[in-house]
Amino acid sequence: MRSTLRGRAVGFAAAALLIGTVAGACSSSAPAGPITIGFFAPESGFAAADGASAYDAAQLAVKDINTAGGVNGSQISLVNYDDASDAKQAVTIATKLATQDKVTAVVSGSYSDQTLAAAPIFQRNSIPMLAAYAVNPGIPATGNFIFQQDFTGEVEGAAAAVALVKDLGATKVAIVAIQNDFGSSLTTGFTKEAQALGATIVATDNNQFGEKDFTPILQRDVSKGANGFFMAQYYSEAQQYITNWNALGLHLPLVGTEGVDSTTQFFEPVGAAANGMVFTTPFNRDSTDSAVLSFVKSFTAAYSHAPDMVAATTYDSFMVLKQAMAKGTSPAQIQSGIAGTTNFVGVTGTIQSYNSTGEVVKAVDLEIIKDGAVHHYGDVTDPSIITP
Amino acid sequence: MSLDYLIVVLVTISIYAILVVSLNIVVGYAGQPNLAQGAFLGIGAYFAAVLSVRYGWSFWWTIPAAVGAAGVAGFVLGAISLRLREDFLAVTTIGLNFVVVAIFQYVPFFGGAVGVYAIPLPSIGDHQFGNADFLAVGLGMLAVVVGISWYLERTWFGAALLAIKDDETAAAATGIPVAPYKIGAFVLSSALAGLAGALYAPFISAVTPTSFGFSESVVILAMLMFGGLGVIGGAIAGAVVLGALPEVFRFISDYRLLAFGSILVFMLRFQPQGLFGEHSAVLATIGRVVPRRLGRRDAGSGPGRGPASDGPA
Amino acid sequence: MEVFASSAVQGIVQGSLYALIALGPSLTYGLLRILDVANAAGLTLGAYVGLEAYSATGQWWLALIAGAMAGAVLGWLIQRLLYRPILGRGPIVPLIAGIGVFIAAEEAFRLVFGPYNRTFAATLPLPALQVAGTQVTGVETLILLIGVTVFPATWWLLRRTSLGLAWRATSQDRETAQAMGINIGRVIASIFVIGYALAAVGGVLVGVTYNTVYPTMGDIPAYKMLAIIVLGGLGNPLGTILAAMLIGLVETFVVAYFGFVLPRDAIAFIALILILLVRPRGLLPGDEVVQ
Numbered sequence: 006m007r008s009t010l011r012g013r014a015v016g017f018a019a020a021a022l023l024i025g026t027v028a029g030a031c032s033s034s035a036p037a038g039p040i041t042i043g044f045f046a047p048e049s050g051f052a053a054a055d056g057a058s059a060y061d062a063a064q065l066a067v068k069d070i071n072t073a074g075g076v077n078g079s080q081i082s083l084v085n086y087d088d089a090s091d092a093k094q095a096v097t098i099a100t101k102l103a104t105q106d107k108v109t110a111v112v113s114g115s116y117s118d119q120t121l122a123a124a125p126i127f128q129r130n131s132i133p134m135l136a137a138y139a140v141n142p143g144i145p146a147t148g149n150f151i152f153q154q155d156f157t158g159e160v161e162g163a164a165a166a167v168a169l170v171k172d173l174g175a176t177k178v179a180i181v182a183i184q185n186d187f188g189s190s191l192t193t194g195f196t197k198e199a200q201a202l203g204a205t206i207v208a209t210d211n212n213q214f215g216e217k218d219f220t221p222i223l224q225r226d227v228s229k230g231a232n233g234f235f236m237a238q239y240y241s242e243a244q245q246y247i248t249n250w251n252a253l254g255l256h257l258p259l260v261g262t263e264g265v266d267s268t269t270q271f272f273e274p275v276g277a278a279a280n281g282m283v284f285t286t287p288f289n290r291d292s293t294d295s296a297v298l299s300f301v302k303s304f305t306a307a308y309s310h311a312p313d314m315v316a317a318t319t320y321d322s323f324m325v326l327k328q329a330m331a332k333g334t335s336p337a338q339i340q341s342g343i344a345g346t347t348n349f350v351g352v353t354g355t356i357q358s359y360n361s362t363g364e365v366v367k368a369v370d371l372e373i374i375k376d377g378a379v380h381h382y383g384d385v386t387d388p389s390i391i392t393p
Numbered sequence: 394m395s396l397d398y399l400i401v402v403l404v405t406i407s408i409y410a411i412l413v414v415s416l417n418i419v420v421g422y423a424g425q426p427n428l429a430q431g432a433f434l435g436i437g438a439y440f441a442a443v444l445s446v447r448y449g450w451s452f453w454w455t456i457p458a459a460v461g462a463a464g465v466a467g468f469v470l471g472a473i474s475l476r477l478r479e480d481f482l483a484v485t486t487i488g489l490n491f492v493v494v495a496i497f498q499y500v501p502f503f504g505g506a507v508g509v510y511a512i513p514l515p516s517i518g519d520h521q522f523g524n525a526d527f528l529a530v531g532l533g534m535l536a537v538v539v540g541i542s543w544y545l546e547r548t549w550f551g552a553a554l555l556a557i558k559d560d561e562t563a564a565a566a567t568g569i570p571v572a573p574y575k576i577g578a579f580v581l582s583s584a585l586a587g588l589a590g591a592l593y594a595p596f597i598s599a600v601t602p603t604s605f606g607f608s609e610s611v612v613i614l615a616m617l618m619f620g621g622l623g624v625i626g627g628a629i630a631g632a633v634v635l636g637a638l639p640e641v642f643r644f645i646s647d648y649r650l651l652a653f654g655s656i657l658v659f660m661l662r663f664q665p666q667g668l669f670g671e672h673s674a675v676l677a678t679i680g681r682v683v684p685r686r687l688g689r690r691d692a693g694s695g696p697g698r699g700p701a702s703d704g705p706a
Numbered sequence: 707m708e709v710f711a712s713s714a715v716q717g718i719v720q721g722s723l724y725a726l727i728a729l730g731p732s733l734t735y736g737l738l739r740i741l742d743v744a745n746a747a748g749l750t751l752g753a754y755v756g757l758e759a760y761s762a763t764g765q766w767w768l769a770l771i772a773g774a775m776a777g778a779v780l781g782w783l784i785q786r787l788l789y790r791p792i793l794g795r796g797p798i799v800p801l802i803a804g805i806g807v808f809i810a811a812e813e814a815f816r817l818v819f820g821p822y823n824r825t826f827a828a829t830l831p832l833p834a835l836q837v838a839g840t841q842v843t844g845v846e847t848l849i850l851l852i853g854v855t856v857f858p859a860t861w862w863l864l865r866r867t868s869l870g871l872a873w874r875a876t877s878q879d880r881e882t883a884q885a886m887g888i889n890i891g892r893v894i895a896s897i898f899v900i901g902y903a904l905a906a907v908g909g910v911l912v913g914v915t916y917n918t919v920y921p922t923m924g925d926i927p928a929y930k931m932l933a934i935i936v937l938g939g940l941g942n943p944l945g946t947i948l949a950a951m952l953i954g955l956v957e958t959f960v961v962a963y964f965g966f967v968l969p970r971d972a973i974a975f976i977a978l979i980l981i982l983l984v985r986p987r988g989l990l991p992g993d994e995v996v997q
Contacts, residue, residue, distance in 0.1 A: 049650050049813065051922050053821035087646045092597050092604050093405050094639055097398065105395035121510050121599040143510030143599060184498055184969070186507040213969045215926050217916050220716065221962035224709060241823055245916060252841065274825040274917065426798060476986050480741060480797060484936040485982060487929050488975025495972045607929060611805055618802045651817065654810030661803040662788055665795045
């Protein structure tokens with residue numbers, strides 16, 4: 006008797022599930038609106054913090070664009086999907102955006118694995134796509150419709166080398182980099198430029214996500230004579246690195262990257278513990294540019310915390326799209342609009358241009374942490390470095 | 394719903410189905426715990442990717458290469474399984490995921506942390522693959538795997554695996570060559586996972602180390618347990634339901650993974666035998682609708698029907 | 707020499723933390739032959755509850771107690787609602803069910819507390835010590851103190867109390883133990899309550915040590931603890947403590963002398979695989995009599 010009742014309950018639940026799923030499958034999430042921009046980010050799963058940041062910025066960007074009159078008088082709307090950091094979902098999302106929602110253009114607020122998987126689909130369907138912060142070289146190489154909004158890891162690494170070797174005078178450098186394409190391309194760019202500037206790399210180590218103890222590595226690096234440190238990490242690991250750094254009482258030049266660029270996830274928890282650290286980023290906190298100031302203000306007002314690098318580059322991706330669509334919204338027009346971008350002033354500085362592969366060319370901003378706050382330190386503008 | 398979108402989702406499901414049906418050989422038939430199927434998918438996918446991108450191999454030739462590479466890795470795991478039993482083996486397979494991902498990350502042959510991208514689309518003659526072609530190949534591969542499993546169930550090898558699952562010592566006592574058969578099960582299961590890998594690589598167009606870690610393996614085993622361990626139809630059902638979940642549940646986008654975990658828990662709590670496992674509610678409902686079949690199913694599992702229980706107790 | 711000393715100290719601290727977190731799964735396995743991945747959800751829950759308690763009251767010991775209580779409740783619920791009803795279904799069903807719980811729990815934490823890292827800057831009234839030329843921070847001293855208390859207490863529990871006797875009897879032969887009048891339900895409940903409370907305390911300590919609490923903080927412990935309990939010899943909590951210390955030391959020494967040549971988590975599993983090839987039943991084999 007019990008098993009029949011249970012069987013019925015399961016059967017009923019299964020039927021309800023079936024109906025619900027069929028209904029869900031038939032619904033499209035494309036809202037009405039003449040110009041739709043597709044967007045995907047890791048809004049659940051291990052990268053949800055960055056996904057949330059990117060999605061927040063995307064929504065703000067769309068709102069700001071519409072308040073200012075939209076594109077050529079038409080309002081734009083966002084079609085958003087969560088890829089849960091799964092490359093397979095990126096493929097289904099890209100296919101859906103391209104063939105079902107039929108979006109006009111796409112911004113990827115996602116990591117490299119997912120953006121890499123999605124890019125060929127947009128290229129094949131001639132849908133322009135901007136990768137907000139993913140830096141795998143394979144992405145812009147996919148085709149002429151695919152653009153990279155954030156500087157490549159190699160460019161950023163080279164800029165970091167300029168800061169550490171030229172500005173801060175390090176001659177023997179120890180690199181600790183996160184083990185992924187971001188970390189490895191940063192290492193490549195840094196090593197090349199540092200050696201060109203006359204420094205030697207005494208050690209290169211790669212850690213996994215979630216690493217919490219850098220003390221033995223730092224001790225080894227010091228014993229090898231390192232007098233400068235390049236920290237190619239994201240904020241979670243960087244926080245631990247800085248804690249260990251201070252526990253060891255190190256007072257040596259230290260350069261980080263945009264991976265730490267987050268108010269809530271790095272600058273607040275770490276505070277003055279990171280005093281003296283210089284880092285490369287596209288986002289200038291001391292900027293008096295009205296666009297930057299109003300972006301920071303409205304983002305903070307809407308989301309109760311200051312925007313980070315991921316939010317800033319995502320926001321700018323939409324702004325670049327807006328100006329690219331000024332001349333028309335056909336795929337070819339948008340594509341040439343983006344490719345022809347010249348000296349576009351966004352919240353992440355001035356985009357000089359996009360090169361022939363679709364990689365952005367813009368100066369690398371250097372920020373320093375002083376008295377627990379982030380301040381402008383300098384810029385790397387040498388074309389030989391910032392051109393990918 | 395656009396046809397392309399539907400086809401792409403079906404390709405994803407068929408890749409999962411290949412992985413789950415092949416995993417069933419080792420977990421469902423031979424009763425050996427294996428939480429590393431994602432690693433074998435990765436080995437197959439990586440070999441296919443590297444050979445295709447760096448050495449210009451055609452897709453069709455990468456298939457046997459992927460199958461072979463994954464099969465060799467399966468042999469290694471099979472050999473390890475001779476020394477370790479049950480839960481020791483289970484945890485070792487968990488560890489295998491991390492070792493394989495580390496190899497993908499650190500060994501230059503596999504492209505390092507950047508992975509291998511720009512994997513070219515397969516082609517037949519002049520025709521380059523479209524989504525429908527991927528689906529055709531995926532279903533074809535699935536048919537092969539299902540066919541092998543179905544055939545296994547009816548051979549001496551399959552019956553021997555069942556005996557090994559039930560009681561290894563007794564099986565050895567009756568003359569079954571346990572060691573070679575166990576290794577054989579692992580080799581077969583892993584090789585077929587490599588088959589899925591050969592399809593995965595050009596379909597996703599890029600392979601990166603962290604796509605093939607422990608969480609992927611967990612999903613595959615979860616699909617098998619959800620659908621019904623030891624039952625081919627169950628394996629496919631698990632892949633279909635849990636594989637479609639992320640897409641079908643997009644209307645509760647933020648809660649999908651929560652839904653996945655909860656559904657898994659509820660299924661295993663109330664129907665631990667899975668959707669199509671022995672005496673499952675689904676089977677009972679079908680049995681009531683088709684009364685004649687009910688009689689034969691109620692007689693329980695016998696030779697030729699296929700194994701349908703849940704691993705070593 | 708300095709590196710050796712500091713690695714040894716760090717390794718012992720790390721190992722003590724691992725041991726604390728691995729005890730729950732070890733006791734559960736010994737009792738029920740279940741690999742309990744969901745235990746790591748107790749770790750994360752403890753960290754969040756402890757953080758909230760600390761933020762509300764500023765008392766670190768309240769954080770530990772609140773965390774432990776939350777862990778205890780979770781443990782009780784999981785055994786009562788999930789594991790008990792599916793006993794006897796083989797090892798894979800509870801393993802996957804536990805993983806399902808863990809996945810759902812992590813998502814619940816994200817939905818409730820947000821995906822961002824939160825800081826857990828607790829000031830402990832414990833000074834930083836100098837041991838063998840290395841600095842041991844306040845919270846690390848706390849970890850050692852808790853370890854030094856908990857591990858002998860566990861031994862005492864298992865060897866000198868009626869609960870311990872019931873645990874040993876049930877793990878050897880559940881049916882006979884029941885026939886002998888042992889209340890299996892109560893034993894199971896007690897073990898889960900204790901095991902999850904320990905994990906929760908571990909969670910608070912992890913949160914304070916690294917000044918960070920986030921939804922997926924249980925990911926690494928979830929499977930690393932499995933490696934540790936297997937390495938120690940399934941069914942033997944004392945073997946677990948030994949294995950935990952060993953892994954803590956091996957990880958620290960390998961990284962200190964060779965850098966990050968391998969992912970740190972892979973080190974634990976490689977050590978496991980190598981040792982298992984030599985001793986297939988672990989360091990201190992327990993009584994894994996087949997039920």
